[in-house]
Every structure is written in C-alpha cells, then in structure tokens.
Amino acid sequence: MALAPLTPVYPLAPRAVRPPRVLSIAGSDPSGGAGIQADLKSIAASGGYGMAAITALTAQNTKGVHGVHVPPVEFLRAQLDAISDDITVDAVKIGMLGDASVIEEVRSWLGKVQPAVVVLDPVMIATSGDRLLEASAEEALRGLLPLAGLITPNLPELAMLLGEEEARDWGEALAQGKRLAAATGSTVLVKGGHLAGEDCPDALVNTTGLLSQDVVEVPGPRVATNNSHGTGCSLSSAMATAKARLGSWEEALREVKPWLQGALANSEVLEVGQGNGPVHHFHRQDQLRPGAFAAQLWDAAELELAEIHALDFIAGLQSGMLSREHFGYYLAQDALYLNGYSRVLARAGALAPNEDEQLFWAKGSQQCLEVESELHRNWLGGLMATASGPVTKAYVDHLLAASASGSYGVLVAAILPCYWLYAEVGQRLHHEFVTAGEPAGHPYADWLRTYADEAFAEATRKAIDVVDGAARAASAAERAAMHEAFVQSCRYETAFFDAPRLHA
Numbered sequence: 001m002a003l004a005p006l007t008p009v010y011p012l013a014p015r016a017v018r019p020p021r022v023l024s025i026a027g028s029d030p031s032g033g034a035g036i037q038a039d040l041k042s043i044a045a046s047g048g049y050g051m052a053a054i055t056a057l058t059a060q061n062t063k064g065v066h067g068v069h070v071p072p073v074e075f076l077r078a079q080l081d082a083i084s085d086d087i088t089v090d091a092v093k094i095g096m097l098g099d100a101s102v103i104e105e106v107r108s109w110l111g112k113v114q115p116a117v118v119v120l121d122p123v124m125i126a127t128s129g130d131r132l133l134e135a136s137a138e139e140a141l142r143g144l145l146p147l148a149g150l151i152t153p154n155l156p157e158l159a160m161l162l163g164e165e166e167a168r169d170w171g172e173a174l175a176q177g178k179r180l181a182a183a184t185g186s187t188v189l190v191k192g193g194h195l196a197g198e199d200c201p202d203a204l205v206n207t208t209g210l211l212s213q214d215v216v217e218v219p220g221p222r223v224a225t226n227n228s229h230g231t232g233c234s235l236s237s238a239m240a241t242a243k244a245r246l247g248s249w250e251e252a253l254r255e256v257k258p259w260l261q262g263a264l265a266n267s268e269v270l271e272v273g274q275g276n277g278p279v280h281h282f283h284r285q286d287q288l289r290p291g292a293f294a295a296q297l298w299d300a301a302e303l304e305l306a307e308i309h310a311l312d313f314i315a316g317l318q319s320g321m322l323s324r325e326h327f328g329y330y331l332a333q334d335a336l337y338l339n340g341y342s343r344v345l346a347r348a349g350a351l352a353p354n355e356d357e358q359l360f361w362a363k364g365s366q367q368c369l370e371v372e373s374e375l376h377r378n379w380l381g382g383l384m385a386t387a388s389g390p391v392t393k394a395y396v397d398h399l400l401a402a403s404a405s406g407s408y409g410v411l412v413a414a415i416l417p418c419y420w421l422y423a424e425v426g427q428r429l430h431h432e433f434v435t436a437g438e439p440a441g442h443p444y445a446d447w448l449r450t451y452a453d454e455a456f457a458e459a460t461r462k463a464i465d466v467v468d469g470a471a472r473a474a475s476a477a478e479r480a481a482m483h484e485a486f487v488q489s490c491r492y493e494t495a496f497f498d499a500p501r502l503h504a
C-alpha cells in the first residue's frame with residue numbers, strides 16, 4: 001500500500017523544466033556537419049528534444065555534394081503525420097526542401113498543425129556551390145516565407161529571394177533584410193557570415209514593431225576557420241529551440257550567437273574531413289571532460305613560462321651571474337610570500353569539498369611554514385625578512401581576495417600557479433644545471449639542487465587534478481572566474497621573479 005505523503009503537494013514548488021520538442025524538417029548530410037544531423041546536435045546542445053523528418057537524402061562530405069535523392073513526397077507526409085499525430089511540436093526548423101512538391105507538402109502540414117515557433121532557413125545552394133533546391137522551386141519557396149516567424153537567409157539567398165544583387169556590405173544587407181521582412185511580415189535574421197572583415201555581426205530585422213527596435217544587431221568577432229560547414233543549419237535550429245525556451249527572438253539570438261562562435265572556434269579538435277569541416281556543437285560539454293580545463297590553463301601557463309625563462313633573474317640563476325643582493329631579495333620575499341600562501345592554503349582546506357582535498361591543502365599549508373623557516377635558517381642566515389615588496393604584497397593580496405570570494409574553485413585556481421609554474425621553472429633549471437655537468441663552484445648549486453624534488457612534483461600533479469575537478473563542478477561563470485584568477489596568479493609569478501631587478 002502506498003503511504004500518503006507527509007507534506008502536501010505545493011503548487012509553487014519548482015518543477016523540472018521540460019525541454020522544448022523541436023522538429024527539423026530538412027535534408028540528411030551523412031557526413032554529419034549540416035542538415036538534420038547538425039540540427040539534432042544543435043537542438044540537443046541548446047536544451048531541446050530533437051526530432052527529424054527527412055525531406056531529401058544527400059551524398060555529401062566536407063568537400064561537396066555528390067548526389068541528391070528526394071524520396072516520394074507521400075513518405076514525407078507519413079513522417080510528418082506520424083510525429084504530429086502523437087507528439088506536441090513546440091518548434092519547427094525548416095531547412096533543405098529540394099523541390100516544389102516538398103515545399104507544398106510542408107506548407108499543407110504547417111497549415112494543419114500551426115506550430116508556435118517556425119524558423120525557415122531558405123537553403124538553396126550549399127557552401128560548396130552545389131544546388132540543394134531546384135531552380136524552378138524558388139517561387140514556391142517565396143510563397144512559404146510568410147508562414148515562418150523567422151527567416152534566416154545568407155546573403156546570396158537574401159538577394160535571390162528579393163530578386164536583387166547580393167549585398168556588398170553590412171548596410172546593404174540590413175536594407176535587404178528590411179525589404180524581405182516587409183514583403184513577408186516575418187522577422188528576418190540577417191547574417192554576416194558571407195562578408196569580409198574582422199567582425200561577423202548578425203541582426204534581427206522586423207519593421208512592424210515586433211522587436212524592441214527595427215534592427216536588433218548582435219555583434220561578434222569573425223573566427224578564423226574554414227570549418228563553417230553547416231553553420232546556417234546549426235544557427236537556425238538552435239534559434240528555434242532557444243525561442244521555444246526563452247520566448248523572444250532577441251534573447252534567443254543573444255544566447256545562440258556566442259554558442260555558435262564557440263562551436264566555430266573549437267571546430268578544429270574534431271578533425272573531420274579535408275574540406276570545410278563541421279563546427280563543434282558540443283564544445284561546452286567537452287569542457288567538462290576530465291583534463292579539459294587543466295589543458296586550457298596550461299595554454300595560459302605556457303605563455304607565461306616563456307616570459308619567465310626570458311627574465312634576467314632566471315638566466316642569472318642558471319649561469320651563476322645573478323648578484324647576491326638580488327638573490328637575497330628574492331629569498332627574503334619568498335619567505336614572506338610563503339607565510340601568506342600558507343594561510344591561503346589553510347583557507348582552501350576549510351572550503352574543500354572532501355577530506356582528501358582538505359588534508360592535501362592542510363599538509364601544503366604546513367609545508368609552506370616549514371619551508372619558510374628553512375629559508376630563514378639555511379639561506380637567510382637567521383635574519384627575518386624585512387617588509388613585503390610591492391609584488392609580494394600584490395600577489396598575496398590577490399590570493400587573499402580569491403580566498404574571500406567564497407568560491408573553492410576560484411581559490412584553488414589562484415593557488416595553482418605557485419605550484420605549477422614554480423615546478424616547471426625548477427625542473428628546467430635543474431635539468432640544465434645537471435646537463436651542464438653540475439659545474440663546481442657554481443654559487444647557486446645548492447639552491448638549484450633543491451629543485452629536483454619529486455614530492456613537490458607529485459603535489460603539483462595533485463593540485464592540477466583538484467583544480468580540474470573543481471572546474472567540472474563549477475558553473476560556466478565560475479569556470480571563467482577560475483581561469484581569470486589563474487591567469488592573474490601566473491602574471492604575479494613572472495613579476496615575482498622579476499621583482500629583484502626592479503625593487504632590490
């Protein structure tokens with residue numbers, strides 16, 4: 001017997017949000033970059049439940065279209081009816097239609113079902129130059145435009161639909177967008193992909209007062225890549241999904257544009273094909289793979305390491321030409337820094353999500369104090385360091401600010417460069433010292449030998465893993481803050497090695 005619930009069912013209790021059910025009516029691209037394959041990935045990446053009714057089969061890859069087969073139109077009707085007889089369709093994206101009979105079929109189904117959101121991508125010619133719509137069907141396609149809430153032509157398609165020359169600049173493109181919006185009563189998404197220049201803007205155009213302005217422009221940088229196969233398909237299906245979720249075209253475009261930009265920017269990791277490759281629809285989910293965030297941090301760290309190795313201080317430490325005064329300043333500041341760093345590691349221990357990490361930071365905190373007192377005993381002749389120099393002060397303040405942020409992820413990301421860069425610099429200095437035959441009489445021989453510390457290398461690997469794990473548990477905004485905190489600390493590491501030259 002089922003027990004009665006102890007608490008009443010609260011009508012205001014938050015409920016899981018249902019993903020919009022989004023149907024793509026489009027052609028198939030077996031290479032997965034465009035058509036329904038791109039649509040289904042975009043819909044899923046944008047938080048929708050994807051469905052697909054196939055208008056046409058293409059044989060194509062990233063280099064071009066080898067063939068097109070349009071199945072009997074009755075079978076498209078069967079697909080569409082099978083869906084709408086059973087499932088509520090929240091949004092529809094229409095792509096490649098092939099010929100006039102397909103257009104007619106889609107028109108009649110739209111009239112019957114009247115989905116709330118309809119996005120029409122008037123696909124005519126592929127990036128490769130191959131025709132995806134029979135020339136004789138262009139007039140029929142024009143007739144379909146008023147049934148769409150949003151039309152997303154590229155510049156050649158915009159010109160063809162209007163019977164005009166292709167726009168040569170953004171101003172002309174917007175003017176054409178306005179003319180198409182006026183002629184159809186639909187909102188037009190004018191796309192800057194086919195223009196030249198560093199910017200790649202998009203704009204929503206509607207002159208009937210539906211938008212907050214006649215032209216709502218969403219700017220964006222142009223990504224330097226040839227992997228633009230299927231960007232139009234991906235944009236239109238993501239827009240259909242985002243509109244169903246967010247309720248406005250403007251909000252949808254502001255969400256979709258940065259996503260697509262990231263999909264283009266991360267496309268090369270896919271290594272698909274030799275021509276115009278596909279975009280990486282799931283680039284955001286990819287960031288959640290173990291090691292992915294650490295790899296991003298390493299890109300930033302590597303740049304900083306190059307700067308560190310170019311410093312006079314490092315060259316002098318390596319050659320033995322570094323002045324005693326500069327080395328002494330560095331050690332004294334290091335001792336002061338370690339005292340502050342120890343407190344910050346203790347704070348990381350306090351915020352750690354589990355005992356393993358709590359213990360790791362607690363041990364690190366204790367070791368900092370041990371190293372600090374060893375510096376005083378063995379290297380600074382028992383002298384207490386004087387006041388913090390400006391770099392030491394600023395670096396410790398940055399770490400304290402991170403520890404006050406309340407975010408474990410931000411704090412451990414700020415902490416990491418002192419492990420990671422120090423370990424990398426030390427390993428290289430030690431390696432070069434050993435390779436040079438550990439020259440007798442080198443004034444810093446004892447110091448350079450301290451760098452060969454496997455326990456520190458192990459702790460560094462653990463710290464990297466901890467930061468990577470914290471990133472996976474963090475929100476996108478927190479991950480961005482973690483990256484920023486890490487980069488700042490990297491800069492302070494460089495400044496710390498350069499401080500003796502400027503402040504000793």
Ligand SMILES: Nc1ncnc2c1ncn2[C@@H]1O[C@H](COP(=O)(O)OP(=O)(O)OP(=O)(O)O)[C@@H](O)[C@H]1O
Pocket residue numbers: 126127153154155191192193194200201202220221222223224225228229230231232233235260261264
């Ligand atoms: N190099 C790029 N950098 C940034 N965004 C781009 C780039 N190329 C295209 N886009 C964006 O991709 C979307 C599609 O634009 P485009 O004008 O290329 O349409 P399309 O020609 O229909 O696409 P497709 O390449 O699928 O045919 C737009 O949002 C556009 O701003």
Ligand SMILES: Cc1ncc(COP(=O)(O)O)c(N)n1
Pocket residue numbers: 026027028029034035036058095096123125126127128132228229230231232233
């Ligand atoms: C099935 C299908 N639909 C649409 C496109 C357009 O995409 P692109 O212009 O990027 O080639 C395509 N190539 N194939």
